[in-house]
Amino acid sequence: KALSMLVIDYSCGIRLSTATAFSASINTAAKNGILIKGSNYLEELSKADTVIFDKTGTITEGKPKVHTVKTFAKNMRDDRMIALAAAAEETSTHPLASAILNEVRNRGLKIPRHKEDVIKVARGIETYVNKDIIRVGSRRYMEENNISVEMSFDVVKGMQNNGEIVIYVAKNENLIGVIGVSDPPRENIKKAMNRLRNQGIDDIVLLTGDLRQQAETIANSMSMDRYESELLPEDKAKDILKFRSIGSKVIMIGDGINDAPALSYANVGIALGSSRTDVAMEAADVTITSDDPLLIPAVVGLAKNTVKIIKQNFAMAIGINSFALVLGATGLLPAIYSSVLHNSITILVVGNSLRLLKYDVNK
Secondary structure: OHHHHHHOOOHHHHHHHHHHHHHHHHHHHHHOOEEEOOHHHHHHHHHOOEEEEOHHHHHEOOOOEEEEEEEOOOOOOHHHHHHHHHHHHOOOOOHHHHHHHHHHHHOOOOOOOOOOOEEEOOOEEEEEEOOEEEEEEOHHHHHHOOOOOHHHHHHHHHHHHOOOEEEEEEEOOEEEEEEEEEOOEOOOHHHHHHHHHHOOOOEEEEEOOOOHHHHHHHHHHOOOOEEEOOOOHHHHHHHHHHHHHOOOOEEEEEOOHHHHHHHHHOOEEEEEOOOOOHHHHHHOOEEEOOOOOOHHHHHHHHHHHHHHHHHHHHHHHHHHHHHHHHHHHOOOOOHHHHHHHHHHHHHHHHHHHHHHHHOOOOO
16 A cells, blocks of 8 residues: 555656646747747746737837938038938937938938947937037937927927827938838737737737827827836836736837837737847847737737636646555555556646647647
């Protein structure tokens, strides 16, 4: 009887029920272009109730195009103004910089020789062309450098009504022009949000550094619960901490340098898309290598299914072994059959976990 009880050991089934499920899940995710840094993040994904999105490059395609160019400086043509902007943006990997550089190429313009580009995080970028300092960025960046933007109000209002992102360009202390960039929403992004709601996510939030009107337009079109605009990276991080302080399990989704602090503070940070930056990948816990937003609810669904299978494994391992333990103690189960049963349960939980290798994330 003692031998039968000693042979019926819980540990193998219980340990393998978790490890094999997580390993199979991470393997399946990797085959579908989803890189997960550890099994603990799958567990956190399964508990999530709040998803926070960045805007540019996350909700939108991250492949913006220049739509409007307006110059305010006397004796300066649009081509010269946008070429100066390209000089500042030449080494930047930001999607808005790519839009300006593509426009310069399409116009057949040459980028002026310039000194090293200096990034001002969440504000803009600057460089020297000859002895002139060129600044390209947000309205806040202009105002911080005592550059008046009053002359652009009417033009900017029209751009914003068209849903364009406004980029200000200044030379020394003077505003020389504005560039309007359009960045349409990603295909399937709203479908992805609907699927997240079906998986139990009850709070979808937009945090962006863009102006309020642009944020409101996107939030309304995506039926998001709320939004906050004109945020710096540290503001996004503080908002994440506020959500966590009230008990929310937060997923943060972003792609750029500005999103890195928020990605690291969330329960799970997800870097999305081919335009993601190295900093965002480093800060994130999950990296989605493709531009398909449907992989966001896919990885959440995979995580929930993984935890479900682990619970099944625990129930089988503990339930059947406990029943066998009683039979062994009463002498109804010989030691040899205890051994067979014990190893059969171990194989059963491993086989149940391996079902995750066939899990269809696109279902």
